[in-house]
Amino acid sequence: MTDQLKNSPLSAASVEGLGRRYRAEKRYRFIGFAAVAASLGFLAFLIIAIGFQGVGAFFKTDLRFDLDPAAVQDSGGDAFGLLRSTIRSNLEGASSRRAKRQAYGLVSSEAEEQMQALLDAAAETNTNPQVVWVSASAEVDLAVKAGIDALINAQDKDAGLTRLSDQQLRWIKTLEQNGAVRTRFNLGFLINGDSRDAERAGLGGAIMGSLFTLLICLVLSFFVGVMAAIYLEEFAPKNKWTSFLEININNLASVPSIIFGLLGLAVFLNAFGLARSSSLVGGMVLALMTLPTIIIASRVSLQAVPPSIREAALGLGATRIQAIFHHVVPLALPGMLTGAILGMARALGETAPLLMIGMVAFIADPPSSVMDPATALPVQVFLWSDSPERAFAEKTSGAILVLILFLILMNSVAILLRKKFEKKW
Amino acid sequence: MDAPISTDTNLDASPTQEATTEMNIATDTHTSSIKMTAKNVSVFYADMQALKDVSLDIIENRVTALIGPSGCGKTTFLRCINRMNDLIPSCKVSGEIKLGDHDVYDPSVDVEVLRRRIGMVFQKPNPFPKSIYENVAYGPRIHGLAENKEALDAIVRKSLKRAGLLDEVEGRLDALGTSLSGGQQQRLCIARAIAIEPEVILMDEPCSALDPIATAKIEELIDDLKKRYTIVIVTHSMQQAARVSDYTAYFHLGELVEKGETNRIFTAPQHSKTEAYITGRIG
Numbered sequence: 001m002t003d004q005l006k007n008s009p010l011s012a013a014s015v016e017g018l019g020r021r022y023r024a025e026k027r028y029r030f031i032g033f034a035a036v037a038a039s040l041g042f043l044a045f046l047i048i049a050i051g052f053q054g055v056g057a058f059f060k061t062d063l064r065f066d067l068d069p070a071a072v073q074d075s076g077g078d079a080f081g082l083l084r085s086t087i088r089s090n091l092e093g094a095s096s097r098r099a100k101r102q103a104y105g106l107v108s109s110e111a112e113e114q115m116q117a118l119l120d121a122a123a124e125t126n127t128n129p130q131v132v133w134v135s136a137s138a139e140v141d142l143a144v145k146a147g148i149d150a151l152i153n154a155q156d157k158d159a160g161l162t163r164l165s166d167q168q169l170r171w172i173k174t175l176e177q178n179g180a181v182r183t184r185f186n187l188g189f190l191i192n193g194d195s196r197d198a199e200r201a202g203l204g205g206a207i208m209g210s211l212f213t214l215l216i217c218l219v220l221s222f223f224v225g226v227m228a229a230i231y232l233e234e235f236a237p238k239n240k241w242t243s244f245l246e247i248n249i250n251n252l253a254s255v256p257s258i259i260f261g262l263l264g265l266a267v268f269l270n271a272f273g274l275a276r277s278s279s280l281v282g283g284m285v286l287a288l289m290t291l292p293t294i295i296i297a298s299r300v301s302l303q304a305v306p307p308s309i310r311e312a313a314l315g316l317g318a319t320r321i322q323a324i325f326h327h328v329v330p331l332a333l334p335g336m337l338t339g340a341i342l343g344m345a346r347a348l349g350e351t352a353p354l355l356m357i358g359m360v361a362f363i364a365d366p367p368s369s370v371m372d373p374a375t376a377l378p379v380q381v382f383l384w385s386d387s388p389e390r391a392f393a394e395k396t397s398g399a400i401l402v403l404i405l406f407l408i409l410m411n412s413v414a415i416l417l418r419k420k421f422e423k424k425w
Numbered sequence: 426m427d428a429p430i431s432t433d434t435n436l437d438a439s440p441t442q443e444a445t446t447e448m449n450i451a452t453d454t455h456t457s458s459i460k461m462t463a464k465n466v467s468v469f470y471a472d473m474q475a476l477k478d479v480s481l482d483i484i485e486n487r488v489t490a491l492i493g494p495s496g497c498g499k500t501t502f503l504r505c506i507n508r509m510n511d512l513i514p515s516c517k518v519s520g521e522i523k524l525g526d527h528d529v530y531d532p533s534v535d536v537e538v539l540r541r542r543i544g545m546v547f548q549k550p551n552p553f554p555k556s557i558y559e560n561v562a563y564g565p566r567i568h569g570l571a572e573n574k575e576a577l578d579a580i581v582r583k584s585l586k587r588a589g590l591l592d593e594v595e596g597r598l599d600a601l602g603t604s605l606s607g608g609q610q611q612r613l614c615i616a617r618a619i620a621i622e623p624e625v626i627l628m629d630e631p632c633s634a635l636d637p638i639a640t641a642k643i644e645e646l647i648d649d650l651k652k653r654y655t656i657v658i659v660t661h662s663m664q665q666a667a668r669v670s671d672y673t674a675y676f677h678l679g680e681l682v683e684k685g686e687t688n689r690i691f692t693a694p695q696h697s698k699t700e701a702y703i704t705g706r707i708g
Contacts, residue, residue: 237514238514306551308547308549308551309551309553309554310512311509311512311545311547311551312547312551312552312553312614312617313553313563314509314512314540315507315509315540315544315545315547315618316540316541316544316563316564316567316617316618316621317537317538317539317540317541317564317567317568317621318537318563318567319537322567326563326567327553331554
């Protein structure tokens with residue numbers, strides 16, 4: 001092959017040039033491959049690192065205590081007292097004031113409610129419960145996940161591996177040996193509201209807030225955005241006013257999101273007096289931010305519809321509106337939807353504008369309407385990451401995982417929609 | 426920008442071509458009345474003059490071919506006839522084009538009704554990315570030509586038959602129109618155009634994207650269609666003009682240089698430019 005090339009009528013210079021072109025192509029291909037590999041590597045690192053840290057948030061530790069039937073009888077429905085006496089009787093050496101306090105510290109503040117629920121259930125069915133499973137406190141939860149033996153044998157007690165005392169660690173070890181420690185899926189992490197106690201804190205409020213916010217944002221920005229795009233692309237005269245508008249829409253798409261937050265604060269909260277911290281206002285602010293993105297994406301997909309389709313419809317005597325809504329918009333819709341979903345995905349991850357309108361509050365009860373105070377997933381990440389308690393580090397990573405999961409879901413839907421409705425001609 | 430809906434009964438009137446008159450039309454090849462008249466039509470795109478004082482009569486139930494080198498204004502003229510040039514904001518048309526007694530540029534004319542009466546087939550086959558049935562049914566549907574599903578089916582089948590496509594797509598009317606071959610797509614576009622029973626069909630180089638066999642089929646079809654419709658065809662191919670048309674108009678640089686019966690133009694051109702073009706020296 002090379003000989004043939006050399007014997008060909010091509011001049012030596014052009015053969016040399018050919019070799020240079022091949023080398024350049026190889027070089028570019030390598031650089032491109034390296035760039036893709038590097039970005040995939042970073043992504044993998046991020047997901048693995050957060051995954052390792054955050055996976056624990058989806059599991060929680062329960063402790064089992066044996067109930068004394070006599071104590072249950074005597075309690076008279078006093079769950080608090082019964083819980084404390086049960087803990088004392090189950091743990092060896094929990095007699096001094098200090099030891100008692102440490103023993104009570106093993107269980108979560110949730111434990112009293114769990115005990116109450118058990119008593120209520122027992123009273124209803126008229127049975128005599130033998131054992132009670134209660135949530136462990138966040139520190140115990142962390143220690144169990146890290147491995148009790150490792151903590152007990154740790155040389156350096158001041159390394160900050162755990163805040164549990166040796167006495168507490170030994171109790172947990174005994175419980176573990178008796179099979180009185182279990183780890184189960186932490187549904188509360190997905191449905192509970194926020195809490196000061198890490199083991200009770202959940203994303204329920206943030207997920208509901210994000211859903212409400214995105215719903216408002218989608219409804220407002222999609223219809224307004226698509227209608228604006230159709231008007232600008234199909235009806236508006238091409239003059240300096242429309243090109244001025246176009247430049248401004250492109251500018252708006254690149255305005256920092258916190259500016260939209262300030263705008264929302266000034267207009268929606270101060271001028272209109274809408275409810276502070278509500279997902280309604282959050283959705284409206286995010287809609288302002290998403291609108292330019294959706295307009296631009298919709299216009300691009302309208303432009304991609306071949307003009308011959310418009311001509312075909314108009315040539316048959318269709319009106320402009322008929323040509324557009326019967327033929328052009330259905331063809332542009334997949335692109336519009338993709339643009340909208342990508343805009344929504346960006347809105348889902350947006351934190352700064354929500355801080356400005358007060359969606360950064362501590363929300364213990366998940367919102368039940370768009371007017372209720374709410375927070376959003378990325379804001380929850382921000383809040384928890386700021387929290388000094390160690391257990392919240394795990395929660396933060398868990399919340400990031402949930403956020404990433406939602407983002408992946410939304411982007412997959414965008415791809416599926418595009419594949420499904422894509423028309424070929 | 427669209428003219429208000431016209432109350433003019435003449436423009437609103439649907440063409441009265443009944444199946445029963447088929448024989449009469451087919452045999453009646455001697456009478457020739459003028460269907461459309463263009464008088465002193467000039468077209469400007471912004472400051473550029475694309476057509477200069479074109480005057481041309483279009484004879485009913487005949488094929489009029491517009492020929493000429495690229496950029497001579499023949500497509501511009503064609504698109505003036507059904508006001509497709511309205512879509513270009515910078516385009517200005519002066520002079521008059523009459524369909525029957527009515528100027529198509531009269532402000533009272535309803536463009537949608539006008540385009541119903543003057544159908545168009547484009548250079549590149551442009552079926553809608555919908556089923557074959559939907560492609561043909563769209564026009565009758567928006568104009569309310571069919572009262573029920575059966576009537577619409579009948580219109581679709583009749584139009585496909587007239588476009589010589591029915592046999593080839595029988596049994597798969599719900600297949601995508603875009604899945605057909607290029608020649609079939611163009612005949613589908615013709616079926617779509619005739620489904621609304623226009624009086625005039627404008628064809629803008631309908632065969633330029635097709636192979637010789639598909640071209641031959643379309644030419645055959647044009648010959649057949651002129652029994653019912655008046656046809657104006659823009660073509661780059663002089664052979665095609667010679668084969669399918671009854672009248673030919675030669676455009677050069679925006680001017681109508683010569684017009685007349687096709688036989689006469691091709692055998693005894695009176696203008697030196699026409700002769701140069703048809704003998705292949707320019708163009």
